[in-house]
Amino acid sequence: MSNNETVDRPVNFIRNIINDDLANHKHEQVHTRFPPEPNGYLHIGHAKSICLNFGLAEDYKGLCNLRFDDTNPAKEDMEYVDSIKQDVQWLGFQWAGDICYSSNYFDQFYAYATELIEKGLAYVCFLNSEESREYRGSLKEPGKDSPCRDTSVEENLALFSKMKNGEFKEGECVLRAKIDMASSFMCMRDPTLYRVRFETHHQTGDKWCIYPMYDFAHCISDAIEHITHSLCTLEFQDNRRLYDWVLDHLDDFSKPDRPHQYEFSRLNLEYTVMSKRKLHQLVDDKLVEGWNDPRMPTISGMRRRGYTPASIRDFAERIGISKVDSMTEMGILEAAVRDDLNKVAPRSMAVLDPIKLVIENYESEPEVLMAPIHPQNEEMGKREILFGREVYIDRADFTEVAPNGKFMRLALDKEVRLRNAYVIKGVRAEYDADGNVTTVYCTYDPDTHGKNPADGRKVKGVIHFVEASKAIPAEFRLYDRLFTVENPAKEDDFESVINPESLTIKNGFVEPGLLNSEPEKAYQFEREGYFCRDNQSVDKQIYNRTVALRDTWSAK
């Protein structure tokens, strides 16, 4: 690659392979693909693969296809193809040309299967699934040949044609590759290439009643699309032998520039699950609101929660690509969002757990004050906030007697600054029957807006507030990890280890300026965290907390 055109990315073993392939002119242009099966929603693990495949294509000025690996109509649905397209685009990537479907190649797969039969490399097998399993042998013992293994080419051709024409029932027979029943790779013990399924396919309707298996379809799809580097996760390492076998035995593809498969480790994130099966189960069992529940590791859930495409791409870059079976800390993801949001999120003030604060020496009507939208970025401008005799502050920001000299919040007879406004001093507090503070009374120093007290006294603490008369009531949804253990997938019953406090709802107030806040748009509620308006309840004032601010204090 030419130096000054490329982005400075962390190196990884796949980039090393590509660099070699380009240097040796094995390929002239990089062509990758992201090949999801449309049988569920995309999650952060898919995002890792998307960023890898599309990122490689971008950096090497190559191409990346979006291909739906839709060879099993029984599990697939258009709902999923639509959401997958949306998620890929939302992440900021554009596929090369039209969307591809493995099902586009059904005619070609059929022809290539026929080629294998003609070469004596595939046969129709009538063993049922139990028999087939017995014949396969075990990890330590070789399998034995199917009685159908010696059927003549002519007979096999006729049989396969009958399969295609619907003359066999589901499960009655399959097309198998004739490889080696004693191979140490289980996937090479005469693997199934085609099975009979009387299913309506979301793309091809009822045209077919036989469908190719992944191992047969995937390598050929890659080859048809001229994919150069076929990247997948570690569990397909053994399957690579079959990938190579199929392409090497087909005249169209047994060439040096055919695609090759390379495997990297999938993403494991602490305190969540990543398998589609488990995610499906959470949705089906109504343990979450849906695929787009903000606690889900799905792209749509994270989008609703307030994660940005940039933060997810940055996360993918931070964790890198390797073959190590690893467990990534949530902290890396959180650091990535905070980094992005800190730069772009307008600041605002919201009180999540309000108590009333009355400023006894403030007699006039509420006044308008100007506050920076971003304290480190003047170009973002200023916003109007209200200040008046009655404001809301957070319950956690007041205590009658400061516990120690390091306490930076409001206490009786102690001064603190109301952010973007004046310095106040606690006078007295009122409590309800349960002993909870209801109202705090204070006085303010009118000469402290935008400046420190003239007499030089230092006021260290700053707390946020919302003026009461015009405050907009709002609901705040605070999210915590979905599970209580680092690796819930290891649990016998992962649902038993769900965090009962993964969602906490608070009712408080936001600034009037947020009346028409946009769903999914990030705000920093100062001292509280990053929030965005919920995209599923736009008529209400509901804010999802994306992530709290980094907290180096409360740990004590």
Added chain:
RNA sequence: AGGGCUGUAGCCAAGCGGUAAGGCAUCUGGUUUUGAUCCAGUGUACCGCAGGUUCGAAUCCUGCCAGCCCUGCCA
């Protein structure tokens, strides 16, 4: 004697025979009208273990140990 992979600081991850990058986390200072940000500093990593080759090994060889994956007509 099944096979395929992987083992570098708490986590992620460079390194590919010349004497251990970087990020996250941690901790310490400084700045600060967010206990945030920002800035500066902060890690004896017996490079899974044990041998061997070499002037020199995380890097090459041998043996061992640990973890993950493979017996769907799923992908």
